[in-house]
Amino acid sequence: MKLNFPAGARLTDLVSGQSLDQTAIAAAVLEWQQLLQDLSARRLVLWADTSLDWVLLDIACLHSQQLFVPMPLFASQGQLAHVLASVGPEFLFSDRELPTEATRQLGLTLRGRCRSFYLYQTSTELQQKALPVPAGTQKITFTSGSTGQPKGVCLSVQTQLNTAQSLVERIAPRLQNVTRPRHLCLLPLSLLLENIAGVYAPLLAGGEVLLMPDAGRGFAGSSLANPQQLLGLISQTQPHSLILVPELLQLLVQAALKGWPVPASLQFIAVGGAKVAVDTLRQAAALKLPVFQGYGLSECGSVVALCSVDAAHASDEALQSAGKPLAHLEVRIEQGEIQVKTPFLGYMGQSEAQADAWVATGDLGQWSADGDLQILGRRNNLLISSFGRNISPEWVESELTKTGLIQQAVLCGDAKPYCVALLYATPTVSDQQLADYLDWLNQQLPDYARVARFHRLNSPLSQAEGTLTTNGRPRRASIVQIYQQQIASLYPAN
Template sequence: MMITATNNSIALSDGRRQLTYGQLQDAVAERKSWLQEKGISTLGIALPNGIEWVLFDLACEQANLCCVPVPTFFSPQQRQHLQQQTAMDACLVGTDDPLWPATDSPFNGVALCTFTPSTPALMPRGTGKITFTSGSTGTPKGVCLSHQSQQQQALALASAAQHSNPVHLCLLPLATLLENIAGVYAPLSIGGQVIVPNDEERGFFGSQLVDLKGLLGCISRYQPTSLILVPELLHALVLATQQGWQPPTSLQFVAVGGGKVSTQLLLAATQAGIPVYQGYGLSECCSVVTLNTPAQNTPGSVGPLLGCHSLRIEDDELVLSGNLFLGYLGEPDSWYPKEVYTGDLVSLHNGNLTIKGRRKNQLINSFGRNLSPEWVEAEIIATGLFKQVVVFGEAKPYCVALLYPASPLVTEQQMSAAIDSVNRQLPDYAQVQRWHVLKHPLTSDAGLLTDNMRPRRSSIQAAYSDTIEALYALSHFPQQEHRHVVVSTS
């Protein structure tokens, strides 16, 4: 990455430690040399947010190594899948990581775990980063990106935001490509300051916000000029303003993306003093594709193209070309694409893109996590206690389900134990937090199932809309350490 800031200006801080641009360049160079001495070619980063995450990410770029961000909220099974598919020969972990024990501890509490891959990774030539989706199934896909494409995207974002001397506070996990490129690369490319507090200070546990007060205090303490939010975090901030919290007057640009955002929420945020601008992107296009800005803001749309991509609309589906990914890990047929079919149904007015829905059933929760409801449903069905399971969670903070037992003899206690058992095998964003037990099965005669007995999701959601909304009304932010489910048979 091209860094043009003066040596004495602050580049990176975590609230306890800070580095000037001169110190940043020295620290990155030191880690680059260390990685080269170790002979590492593919490095995983399984660290929480912090300065070392950024330093090693930049060191991989300078050393032209392949970097694999490992989301801290991935389940052990997903982490093993990631490690095997990428054939990483080393991974940076915490000193007490239970899954990958360390063999070396080189920098500031960061430990190194080494592997001996049995087979090489099948990846496109020029892969500089493999970013994994949230895991719409148990085996998430690896999206292969070049270092050059990430740099190009960061510069386009910095230019579009027209934001001078940014002080960006990273609230999302750095393993999230959106925060990685827009929250770190873009500010650093124009001499800004990046603040990377740890999970506890941000009020997070895994991918979930569990301490809203902590999050608000973090924002107030650092007085950032920019933030990146998913819809659930924006909603939380708006609710906080209604209860007396004052957004910092320093805020100039708050980007929101990663999921569906209502126009009403955007307007409420603006009225509350949160200068919010909605965007749209996907990993296959190096994150952000379109973005509203102070110069061109149309609430309800996701804004115009940044300039790195071109679009066309085929049968209402958005098709993108331009600055694209290199292909999917392990899928040679996908390599070096000229276009990406997004699966998103859109409309275009005066250069502004509006997202109308998704072609497939995959849902995106309000924290920006993708998941396939069929995956979760299959895990619950596999317990043998349920005949029908339908999971919902689009634009919501957690998953809920409609359940029909396999037998009238199944007790509520048995159902609760079964859901708890399944949840322990799933990453936090896919766990079912609340459910409703149906008195009668879903039928095709009622228009709720297809002829081959698959759920008609939109019809089911419409028929049970009050029930589903009631499950979310019970608790807005279930605490990680006190998760429970509410079984309703009414």
């Protein structure tokens, strides 16, 4: 299977102004395929910012069945090292020259330039450590780090294109009088959701994909550092569609309340990554933001369900759902848990592909009377930030307490823009010591898992207080209830 480029398909770099039409895209992809053939690479990793070459290399790998692993720029060097060690690629493509010390630690050798990328070759030793992958694997997307070491999800070409085609069919009826949809990519292309729904789907629909690197979108790492930059870009480009995480939707809502003119061009704003409050959806609709909530995960090609009714016309029950599953997927609910049939091949480290299997999502759900999928919450303790990052609290808590300076730690941040923590340390430890330790530790964590603020507990958590189990684990629901005011104070109102 290939990503066919119908009439109207276009890629546009908003920095250089370079724009490739259907014919030029196909020609550029062929050039990349020839370059890859000359390199004789079995596996490659891309660690780069949004650009034309990012998309062209991605599509070339798709067409050639080349094993391709995109990595987000906000990944820590430790996570990049883990991915390289797991994948064992012959080459790493990057849009920046790495420091000598980093290349030494990662086992990389600079071999020159390949179009706009620096080309790094890995050591034979690293290549020999490559984990097996299921047959048919073309892309491996690593989760955003729900634990210290991201998990590699293995996807076939068919799964990716099936998802994209189903999205075209679901979204097309919502784009009124638009024959060539114009989509502005706001999320990093390394995120599977933007990669498939923001690039493949618009191209399949004969639309235009607008590309801008992180800084031009106002991003620094995985967080938004310059909201006005983002708002100005949307106003300037007048897109028909956007993909947002809840944090970005809230930004648009607040900006519109303060007078930002919502572009009349906008007809479809998909929001996913974490659950959005009904009140927020209603408010967005009242401000002429055409929001459609969705649900998905990497193992399912990034999207499982997508609402087909915008918030302005949806019932309260519909707003509590993520819509109906995409046409190519089978979804069921077993013992309250959402399961999806055979959407991916397996995880890196597995040598055989899953056959006719049901994937347990870890999410609790139910069907509405209209057959929509309603998400009720996580089966485990995973935190999902408002930027859609998955964070295991146990992982960060173990880092916080590993030196003994902090005796107890509880991480919070579900549906919030950053993580905070409740900390207990003995009175001999000063507040400045705690702050200095957090500054040091945060440098070792990916930015989305860093502890931005903390509240110091006057007394330790205990079984008697009802905040610890008999084996010493935190009772998270009780802790959140007891300390709700202290936690809320760590998130100042806008």
